[in-house]
Amino acid sequence: MNALTKNYSLLFTWFIVKLFINQISFAQCGFGNEGANFTTNTSFSANYLLGTRHYNSTASTITHLGMKGNGTNAGVILALYSDNGGTPGYLIAHTGIHTVDTGNLYFPIPITNLADNEYYWIMAVYNGNGSSTNHTLMSSASKYVFYAPVIFGTTLPNNFSGTSYYGQDFMYWASSMEVNYTNIVQCNPYTWNANGQTYSSSTQEEVITLNGGSNGCHLSSNLNLQIVPNTISVINNGSYLSANILNGNSYQWLDCDNGMQPIPNATYASYYPSQSGNYAVQITFNDCVKTSSCTNFSVNNTSIETSNSEQSHIFPNPASTLLSINNISPTTHISIIDITGKTIISEKAFHSTHTINIEKLSNGLYIIQLENNGQITQKKLVVNK
Numbered sequence: 001m002n003a004l005t006k007n008y009s010l011l012f013t014w015f016i017v018k019l020f021i022n023q024i025s026f027a028q029c030g031f032g033n034e035g036a037n038f039t040t041n042t043s044f045s046a047n048y049l050l051g052t053r054h055y056n057s058t059a060s061t062i063t064h065l066g067m068k069g070n071g072t073n074a075g076v077i078l079a080l081y082s083d084n085g086g087t088p089g090y091l092i093a094h095t096g097i098h099t100v101d102t103g104n105l106y107f108p109i110p111i112t113n114l115a116d117n118e119y120y121w122i123m124a125v126y127n128g129n130g131s132s133t134n135h136t137l138m139s140s141a142s143k144y145v146f147y148a149p150v151i152f153g154t155t156l157p158n159n160f161s162g163t164s165y166y167g168q169d170f171m172y173w174a175s176s177m178e179v180n181y182t183n184i185v186q187c188n189p190y191t192w193n194a195n196g197q198t199y200s201s202s203t204q205e206e207v208i209t210l211n212g213g214s215n216g217c218h219l220s221s222n223l224n225l226q227i228v229p230n231t232i233s234v235i236n237n238g239s240y241l242s243a244n245i246l247n248g249n250s251y252q253w254l255d256c257d258n259g260m261q262p263i264p265n266a267t268y269a270s271y272y273p274s275q276s277g278n279y280a281v282q283i284t285f286n287d288c289v290k291t292s293s294c295t296n297f298s299v300n301n302t303s304i305e306t307s308n309s310e311q312s313h314i315f316p317n318p319a320s321t322l323l324s325i326n327n328i329s330p331t332t333h334i335s336i337i338d339i340t341g342k343t344i345i346s347e348k349a350f351h352s353t354h355t356i357n358i359e360k361l362s363n364g365l366y367i368i369q370l371e372n373n374g375q376i377t378q379k380k381l382v383v384n385k
Helices: 003-028
Strands: 030-032 048-056 060-070 075-083 088-094 102-114 118-126 134-137 144-149 163-166 168-170 172-175 177-186 203-209 218-227 234-236 241-243 250-255 277-284 289-291 295-297 302-305 313-315 322-326 333-337 343-348 354-357 364-372 375-383
Touching: 030 048, 030 060, 048 075, 048 168, 048 172, 060 075, 060 088, 060 177, 075 102, 088 102, 088 118, 118 172, 234 277, 234 295, 241 277, 322 364, 333 354, 343 354
Parallel strands: 177 218, 302 375
Antiparallel strands: 030 172, 048 118, 048 144, 060 102, 060 172, 075 088, 075 118, 134 168, 144 163, 203 218, 234 241, 250 277, 277 289, 277 295, 313 322, 322 354, 333 343, 333 364, 364 375
16 A cells, blocks of 8 residues: 555545544434424414424433424423333423524423433423424324323323324424523623623523534523613611622722721621611622712611620521520520521520521621510621531
């Protein structure tokens, strides 16, 4: 074999190997009729679960069921069933309720691992009559359609039992999709690399790139964008203050009565002042810093104790798993409040010492609120695991 012939042989071998690898990669990305161009309108009846069988040649991790939609705005649920000797078997997974828009539609399902060289059934049920997708006519009995009456929105049958006919196939498919999320909070317009669009107002967007994922399968890029309003504000909740925007990068509360000086350790979205006065919050975002106007706060019958008092005692502090509160009235109502003002735990004491399990709390600053006979006392708690 001369050098030229050998080089051609190596090139041909490389091409065959490359083609084989590409075929494997594509097969792993799903199966069904994605990319088909069926043109015949199908008149679907509402409240019937109906679909066809498809072959999965390579072990697949399926994340979405898809369809080619005709923009009917009907409600749809797609379902994946096993094969039982040429008929639909047991229910493997299904989507939630979605709307039939126009074009290729991808609806998520729980991540599902499927075996190779097996048949599976992709089926759909609609809540309205109409041509929600297209079909193709089959000239032989090679493609059976199974259907069964199912009221839309009710529980899908775990084991399929229905009627069949042959001669049609529909634009349904199963696919593997990598999903990425981008969460942005900023002041100025944002240009998203996924589609090159610039957004000047808050929005949620999705762009699906075919075969754009790191594994060669589809990529779903999701943007959750919040454009900060021109002004931010402080909300007076009666016993504490909170910023009107809770997902900034960082927070600093300011003492308006002391030349807008930063308040030590007041670096959360909520602040519990220990004395009456005027306060503002400064929030840092990705591309700017904004400061609210000053808000008046009055301390009435609510007090915050930063150290232990003779009246009640919490320990340990910082805490990680169990928190004990002693020297309290058996009728005391105990609340644990996070920095957003949300009550996470609410319990009533029946003894002078009360123990609370805080294993599920994340690290951070919390407020222990003790309420008895109209008197409210609040103590700071640090959870550190």
